[in-house]
Amino acid sequence: MRALIKPNDCRHLAAVPDDGYPEVMRELRFPASLALAGGRAAAFSCTMALLGRLLLPAWVTLSRGQSCSSSASLEGAARTRSYWRYLRRLVRGAPQPPYTRVCQVGDPVLRTVAAPVEPKQLAGPELQRLVEQLVQVMRRRGCVGLSAPQLGVPLQVLVLEFPDRLFRAFSPRLRELRQMEPFPLRVLVNPSLRVLDSRLVTFPEGCESVAGFLACVPRFQAVQISGLDPKGEPVVWSASGWTARIIQHEMDHLHGCLFIDKMDSGTFTNLHWMEVND
Ligand code: ZN
Numbered sequence: 001m002r003a004l005i006k007p008n009d010c011r012h013l014a015a016v017p018d019d020g021y022p023e024v025m026r027e028l029r030f031p032a033s034l035a036l037a038g039g040r041a042a043a044f045s046c047t048m049a050l051l052g053r054l055l056l057p058a059w060v061t062l063s064r065g066q067s068c069s070s071s072a073s074l075e076g077a078a079r080t081r082s083y084w085r086y087l088r089r090l091v092r093g094a095p096q097p098p099y100t101r102v103c104q105v106g107d108p109v110l111r112t113v114a115a116p117v118e119p120k121q122l123a124g125p126e127l128q129r130l131v132e133q134l135v136q137v138m139r140r141r142g143c144v145g146l147s148a149p150q151l152g153v154p155l156q157v158l159v160l161e162f163p164d165r166l167f168r169a170f171s172p173r174l175r176e177l178r179q180m181e182p183f184p185l186r187v188l189v190n191p192s193l194r195v196l197d198s199r200l201v202t203f204p205e206g207c208e209s210v211a212g213f214l215a216c217v218p219r220f221q222a223v224q225i226s227g228l229d230p231k232g233e234p235v236v237w238s239a240s241g242w243t244a245r246i247i248q249h250e251m252d253h254l255h256g257c258l259f260i261d262k263m264d265s266g267t268f269t270n271l272h273w274m275e276v277n278d
Helices: 021-028 030-037 039-055 058-067 072-079 083-092 125-141 172-177 241-254 273-277
Strands: 145-147 157-162 183-206 213-228 234-240
Touching: 125 145, 125 157, 125 183, 145 241, 157 241, 183 234, 183 241, 213 241, 234 241
Parallel strands: none
Antiparallel strands: 145 157, 157 183, 183 213, 213 234
């Protein structure tokens, strides 16, 4: 979940253009789709795509994505795949999960129900690597929570952290209003959620997987999350206010649910709407 949300971010409405977005994103997110598809069909598509990319300049492949879109920002995103990046991919191959970047809405992995981590994987090197990558990306992005599906791995693993540095970035008034408290790094494997206080509290929130947007989302006032740490030891954590919101947001990711599914749609906001008007 995004950490910094300004007090007035939710004041204005924003229109969402219907511009073939999922189709464009399928083009751009090819490796993740492949990881999910599996089987011969996927291998065949992979081979064909690779052949296509070997035979055609990068811009030819990408221009298909651009033609689907009437949105300037999406065209911009498609154009940013440089020839250098194309060459690097030829040499290194496609990136594999866990990615070093956060998957964006449209990627099927974000709509997948995450599988539990097998007991034999606990304390293993793969889980360790996944957790390290989650923590690294969360800190680099300056967000307060990240789930394994957001790095392309459909497993029930979460990392959460609200460090003092981010906490102090909010005004004292907002900290009090949103009941914010900093907390140290928490890692949860195979977590489950219990509602302790079902009163709904609505505040704006954003998501690293819906980059550039936010909306007001109702969340339960207090919850308890229980699961395992990466070594298999039980973890139980009760939280209220903003911390409970972060937990609920990240738990939703494990069920293929994004904040846009629960938001007050009239408050959906593009963070850059004012720049467009300048
Ligand atoms: Zn999120």
